[in-house]
Amino acid sequence: MPRLLPAAVACLLMLASARAGAELVVIANPASGIDRLTRDEAINIFMGRYKKLPSGIAALPVDEGVEKADFYRALVGKELPEIQSYWARLVFSGQGSPPRVMDDARQVIETVANNKGAIGYVDRKNVTSRVRIILALPP
């Protein structure tokens, strides 16, 4: 049993370092009027509670299929089934719809670059000059 412990720790460290490769950042349109977002504001927007940017314009959050699980783990410490269960409550009580799911980072950037209020998240390495980073979520 004691011999298993170092192995388990090594495993965890490897997992952690694998995860550390991808830093997710929340991005907005350069014309959105904001250059940063707090974590609480991001939670309110992505969880459908208060879809407004600090600059006053309506927030239009989008999800990304590949990074979605990591994003919500980093943002609210919840797994995808919990996020879906949460949205089932809001959707079927007519309180709103979850963010639309984009196929990949390219599509997220395209959407954010073309819509003033849109915000999304991508791996930092995919960020282009067409969007602005407003919040970093270290893994």
Place this chain on the structure above:
Amino acid sequence: MCDAAPTVTDGWRTPRLQAHRCLRPKAHERGLHGVTSIRNPLALLLVSCLLSCANAGAAPSDPEAAVSIRGFGTLGLAHNSTGQADFIRDFLQPEGVGNTWSGDVDSRLGLQVNARPTHEIEAVIQATSSYNYAGSYRPELTWAFVSYSPSADFKARIGRLGWDVYMISDTRNVGYSYLWVRPPVDYFGPLQISHIDGADVVVKRELGGGLISAKVYMGWADQHVPTPVGDPVDLAGSRVSGVNLDFRKGDWQLRAGYTAVRIKNEVPGVDQLVAALHGTGSPGALRLANDLAFAGTSIRLASIGAVYDHGPWQSQLMFNRNSSTSLVWPTKTAGYFLVGYRAGQWTPFLSLSRTKSRLVQRATGLPTPNPLDDAVAVTIAASQSRQHTASLGVRYDFMRNFDLKLQVDRIRVQDHATLLWRNAQPGWNGRATVVSLTLDFAF
């Protein structure tokens, strides 16, 4: 969802709104996040119709879908240990489950279409099928409204709306949205109304690093409630109005609500008893007749609750008081506590709940024994509920959009106060164990 298969879509993914994508899917290339083919020609026709209507303003990079079709459902089996009283999920079920297995208690299916012609306006229609007051699964229109929200601070809805009387009361059909097999019967069981025809307005503000919202609503009920004997109560035309306050900050959510339901129609059976009491001409009987009459009185529902939701933990604590001035609906208080902890795909939970009604004994003052006093005593006794429940269960999120749940309820009814049961036998000791197994889905 472009077709009816929920399993391959990406969670709450909204439909691809370009018809050509649906007609020529590249599911093998797009993997889990793609759209599968449509095999049923009728479904294909329907979907392409919907999509062509929705096509405007729905480019792939549009942040909001113009139309989405969603659904939820539960396949459930419940078993009651006693054959001396039949267990029901809520007041709307005409018959319950005795000492056997039943699929009627929890099984249900709902479909919903959202249409969003502009960012500010949304239309929602939802139909739900579940075991209803008439003992059938005839689908019912549960939501049908248009909402207008010019900003995140304000939203108004008009049409048919779910009854938002307590926290989660307007989604109590959606098993996928909570931990239990069903919301605690002690707390939600006496709710007679699932939806109202009317309007509501929600105003939100940021406050002290949190979010405060206030909702006011008004409308009319449109519902039949079964009674243990005779015809169902017709709640049509009963006016429902209420206000909710909600504060959310970090992992906490607090809520308080107050609602009044002005009862329009008399309970069948009670009207005859009231008439018979009037017929005696005795002052005591007349007073009793007035205090029994349900029509014209108001049910008042006050509630407070707190939710704490942090990482794998979630817990809820709620209290309510459900009262009227009629002896037919004595004042009831109820509360529940829920705590659950997620470990991977499994979320075990514990739920404790209790309800208590206030017993008021009344007599006509006529020489006893007489049949009127007997009838009054029976009516008052039948409206009592005093019971508590301890539930242990587990939710297993075994695949995307699906969960399986197992729950065991130990229920103890006191003083034979069996409002929340059907066919309770006089000799029943008030103890029951209900074992439930459900499969929930939402797409």
